[in-house]
Amino acid sequence: MQQERHNRYEKARILGARALQVSYGAPVLIETKQTEPILIAAEEYDAGVLPFTVKRGYDRK
Amino acid sequence: MTNVHYDVDDDTIAVVEDTNLPRRLKDEVYETLEDRGDATVEDADELSKAVEARYMDTRVDPLDPVGTVSAQSIGEPGTQLTMNTFHYAGVAEIDVTQGLPRLIELVDARKTPDTPMMTVYLEDEYATEREKAHEVVWNLEATKILALGDVSTNVADMRVQISLNKDTLEERMITAEEVAEIIEDNLGVSTVQQGTEIQFGPEEPSYRDLLQLVEELRDITFKGIEEVSRVVIRREELDEGEQFVLYTEGSAFGDALEIEGVDASRTTCNNLHEIHRNLGIEAARETIIEETHNTLAEQGLDDVNVRHLMLVADMMTNRGEIESIGRHGISGSKQSVLARAAFEVTVNHLLNAAIHGEIDDLDGVTENVIVGKPIKLGTGDVDLRMGSTDSGGSQAD
Amino acid sequence: MVDVSQHELVPEHTVLDEDVLEEVLAEYDIDRTDLPKIKRNDSALPDEAEIGDVIKIVRDSRTTDQAVVYRLVVE
Numbered sequence: 001m002q003q004e005r006h007n008r009y010e011k012a013r014i015l016g017a018r019a020l021q022v023s024y025g026a027p028v029l030i031e032t033k034q035t036e037p038i039l040i041a042a043e044e045y046d047a048g049v050l051p052f053t054v055k056r057g058y059d060r061k
Numbered sequence: 062m063t064n065v066h067y068d069v070d071d072d073t074i075a076v077v078e079d080t081n082l083p084r085r086l087k088d089e090v091y092e093t094l095e096d097r098g099d100a101t102v103e104d105a106d107e108l109s110k111a112v113e114a115r116y117m118d119t120r121v122d123p124l125d126p127v128g129t130v131s132a133q134s135i136g137e138p139g140t141q142l143t144m145n146t147f148h149y150a151g152v153a154e155i156d157v158t159q160g161l162p163r164l165i166e167l168v169d170a171r172k173t174p175d176t177p178m179m180t181v182y183l184e185d186e187y188a189t190e191r192e193k194a195h196e197v198v199w200n201l202e203a204t205k206i207l208a209l210g211d212v213s214t215n216v217a218d219m220r221v222q223i224s225l226n227k228d229t230l231e232e233r234m235i236t237a238e239e240v241a242e243i244i245e246d247n248l249g250v251s252t253v254q255q256g257t258e259i260q261f262g263p264e265e266p267s268y269r270d271l272l273q274l275v276e277e278l279r280d281i282t283f284k285g286i287e288e289v290s291r292v293v294i295r296r297e298e299l300d301e302g303e304q305f306v307l308y309t310e311g312s313a314f315g316d317a318l319e320i321e322g323v324d325a326s327r328t329t330c331n332n333l334h335e336i337h338r339n340l341g342i343e344a345a346r347e348t349i350i351e352e353t354h355n356t357l358a359e360q361g362l363d364d365v366n367v368r369h370l371m372l373v374a375d376m377m378t379n380r381g382e383i384e385s386i387g388r389h390g391i392s393g394s395k396q397s398v399l400a401r402a403a404f405e406v407t408v409n410h411l412l413n414a415a416i417h418g419e420i421d422d423l424d425g426v427t428e429n430v431i432v433g434k435p436i437k438l439g440t441g442d443v444d445l446r447m448g449s450t451d452s453g454g455s456q457a458d
Numbered sequence: 459m460v461d462v463s464q465h466e467l468v469p470e471h472t473v474l475d476e477d478v479l480e481e482v483l484a485e486y487d488i489d490r491t492d493l494p495k496i497k498r499n500d501s502a503l504p505d506e507a508e509i510g511d512v513i514k515i516v517r518d519s520r521t522t523d524q525a526v527v528y529r530l531v532v533e
Binding site (some may be wrong): 083084085318319325326327329336338339340341342343344347348350367368371375378379380381382 | 461485501
């Protein structure tokens with residue numbers, strides 16, 4: 001099942017983590033004209049290709 | 062655990078149960094569908110989707126720092142509040158503390174407000190007839206001897222002489238005999254009463270005792286409630302029609318409710334503790350919201366969302382009694398040593414914690430700022446894992 | 459003594475049945491001690507309430523028409 005939409009904090013955290021990876025040279029997962037890591041991350045996020053999972057609330061422990 | 066008691070078909074149930082709504086909202090959706098009778102599965106789907114979208118929109122996001130947002134939302138308009146204790150605004154000519162001092166008084170949960178007051182609503186004919194309303198006034202307002210007549214001291218005979226005013230006695234519904242009796246009970250002297258004249262003096266002739274008696278006499282409350290120094294009567298247009306409403310300076314909420322003619326279902330006062338004592342914690346919560354809101358509204362700052370005020374009131378009443386916000390209340394009872402130390406009297410807290418070997422779990426915001434870790438709010442508390450296959454347990458809710 | 463429950467500031471307080479309580483606690487996934495508290499000597503408390511009972515309170519809400527909250531009776 002598709003994970004529930006991320007809220008703004010989760011989205012910000014994901015974009016931050018991904019932008020850092022990209023800036024360190026991680027392979028970009030989509031075709032893009034962007035050069036800024038954060039913008040690349042945003043496009044990847046919108047395309048839904050980012051391999052992140054957010055653990056929420058009670059199933060964290 | 063899905064047991065639906067409503068008369069709807071299985072497909073509809075499947076559609077509604079599939080949404081992310083809480084139980085009570087789902088039940089309400091069923092109820093609405095049931096009432097419609099002719100609703101199809103598509104209608105049910107559309108309805109529950111619409112309800113779900115609306116519900117998700119109104120929810121606070123997980124990880125939202127609601128307390129911080131409330132603090133800012135009340136704090137900012139707070140800077141525009143009057144810092145002076147200006148009075149005489151609002152209703153009648155009653156003196157009421159307003160602006161910042163009143164707000165501080167409320168969140169500090171002071172034992173007695175600076176200017177205690179009651180708004181007394183009346184019942185039946187007491188509310189419509191001026192005469193009757195005045196009866197209640199006399200039962201509320203503290204009547205001292207000077208309001209009833211003249212007091213003079215006869216130094217030659219060592220006697221205190223009171224000549225009561227007959228009309229005033231009648232108006233305030235008290236007799237000269239009653240006055241004499243109250244004096245005897247309070248001062249422990251024997252009085253001589255003849256008509257509207259009352260005389261008494263000290264047992265042993267003594268100038269000092271005589272003056273002392275006069276002094277004490279002035280403080281006796283002959284009728285009404287000791288704490289209520291003044292009552293203003295006003296005719297007001299209410300939902301129930303035109304009625305007399307009383308505003309008092311000083312409050313004794315419990316006593317006031319017992320008075321005949323007082324409407325014990327609407328009468329209020331501005332002292333949180335009196336409300337709590339007489340009406341319970343829920344009424345106190347309601348009063349905190351109402352009073353803080355009115356204080357802001359009085360200065361044109363009522364665009365502060367009530368939810369912030371409700372949060373404050375909920376925190377203050379969470380333990381079943383009124384707690385102040387600050388060192389002696391909510392902030393003082395924090396779990397973490399570091400959080401308490403950061404607030405006030407740092408060394409004492411650290412010393413005590415060291416002596417007792419306290420452990421800080423670093424759960425709160427302050428502690429984590431002190432040790433330099435991300436705080437557990439907003440982006441700081443998102444638990445991110447690599448990999449899109451979620452291990453163990455699906456995303457249930 | 460005046461009837462406190464008649465006052466407009468006092469919402470309806472009722473003692474919650476044990477089985478209904480279980481459902482509520484399961485719904486929110488909490489223990490009863492996580493609930494807000496109400497003192498045993500609170501004026502608005504129904505007479506039959508004992509320490510450890512949970513009180514259901516139905517308020518007229520400022521943000522919706524009615525809000526249901528629960529309080530645990532404590533010493």
